[in-house]
Amino acid sequence: MEHFGYLFGAYSIIFAVIFIYVLFIWRRQAELERELRAMEERIKTLKLESTSSAAKPMEK
Amino acid sequence: MNSAIRNGLGWSTLALMLTSLFMVFEWVPTEAEQGIVQRIFYFHVPLAWVAFAAFGIVAIAGVFYLWLKDQIWDDLGYAAAESGMVFCTLVLITGSIWAKPIWGIWWTWDSRLTTTFILWLLYGGYLMLRAMADDTPEVARFGAVIGIVAALDVPVVILSVRLWRTIHPAVIVTRAGEHGLEDPRMVVTLLVSLTAFTALFAWILMLRFSQLRVRSRLNGMRREAALIEAAARDY
Numbered sequence: 001m002e003h004f005g006y007l008f009g010a011y012s013i014i015f016a017v018i019f020i021y022v023l024f025i026w027r028r029q030a031e032l033e034r035e036l037r038a039m040e041e042r043i044k045t046l047k048l049e050s051t052s053s054a055a056k057p058m059e060k
Numbered sequence: 061m062n063s064a065i066r067n068g069l070g071w072s073t074l075a076l077m078l079t080s081l082f083m084v085f086e087w088v089p090t091e092a093e094q095g096i097v098q099r100i101f102y103f104h105v106p107l108a109w110v111a112f113a114a115f116g117i118v119a120i121a122g123v124f125y126l127w128l129k130d131q132i133w134d135d136l137g138y139a140a141a142e143s144g145m146v147f148c149t150l151v152l153i154t155g156s157i158w159a160k161p162i163w164g165i166w167w168t169w170d171s172r173l174t175t176t177f178i179l180w181l182l183y184g185g186y187l188m189l190r191a192m193a194d195d196t197p198e199v200a201r202f203g204a205v206i207g208i209v210a211a212l213d214v215p216v217v218i219l220s221v222r223l224w225r226t227i228h229p230a231v232i233v234t235r236a237g238e239h240g241l242e243d244p245r246m247v248v249t250l251l252v253s254l255t256a257f258t259a260l261f262a263w264i265l266m267l268r269f270s271q272l273r274v275r276s277r278l279n280g281m282r283r284e285a286a287l288i289e290a291a292a293r294d295y
Contacts, residue, residue, distance in 0.1 A: 003097040010157040
């Protein structure tokens with residue numbers, strides 16, 4: 001089995017790089033979903049605040 | 061619906077990869093001249109194919125972005141460039157590992173190796189631009205132009221073994237028009253690997269593309285929040 005080390009090395013690198021890249025995508029996905037939920041909440045709050053502040057002068 | 065397709069594609073990719081690995085390590089006969097190190101080619105060639113396909117998608121997405129100015133095309137181009145870069149890097153690494161026992165050197169400035177390295181540098185530049193600059197329509201426009209120009213190197217890489225003198229082997233068809241793979245099992249193994257890597261690329265592209273769609277949506281929401289805040293201050 002001459003040169004088996006090269007064959008093993010090449011296939012190991014292929015799967016390691018692909019695995020790390022997919023892991024990076026998954027971790028980033030989780031972060032983005034968290035950011036998205038936080039932003040949805042923030043916009044909801046901002047809209048509520050702007051509605052209530054717009055309604056106050058009307059009451060006067 | 062989308063996640064069901066993505067999951068199905070993910071499991072199909074896994075099954076195809078395992079089949080491909082079994083064929084490469086157990087089923088296919090060892091090449092007479094190069095020995096077992098020739099088996100690197102069953103993954104090296106599919107990696108090159110998916111890298112070229114990815115860069116082709118970057119160019120097509122770039123054309124559509126410049127034409128329609130729709131963010132979806134920019135996201136598709138960015139996702140394809142990033143995954144193409146990963147595959148192109150692996151092409152260079154696996155080629156180099158094959159070259160050491162066969163040529164006795166890790167690298168030589170052969171026409172195919174050099175044009176592939178130029179391709180890698182061009183898309184490296186594209187990704188650096190995207191990573192360092194803000195997500196603005198101007199940057200997306202620059203990115204689209206770079207993506208289109210860089211893809212012009214893909215046919216040069218493919219034709220390099222015919223255009224210039226080279227020591228790179230022609231795996232699929234030799235210069236004399238004969239097959240580089242003498243045993244039919246070698247052809248079948250290469251075809252299964254090509255299918256496995258095409259499925260892997262499609263799955264990764266779907267994952268990254270849907271992620272970039274979420275990021276674009278998030279950017280839109282940030283702009284909306286800033287507008288509401290500005291309006292509240294003015295009021």
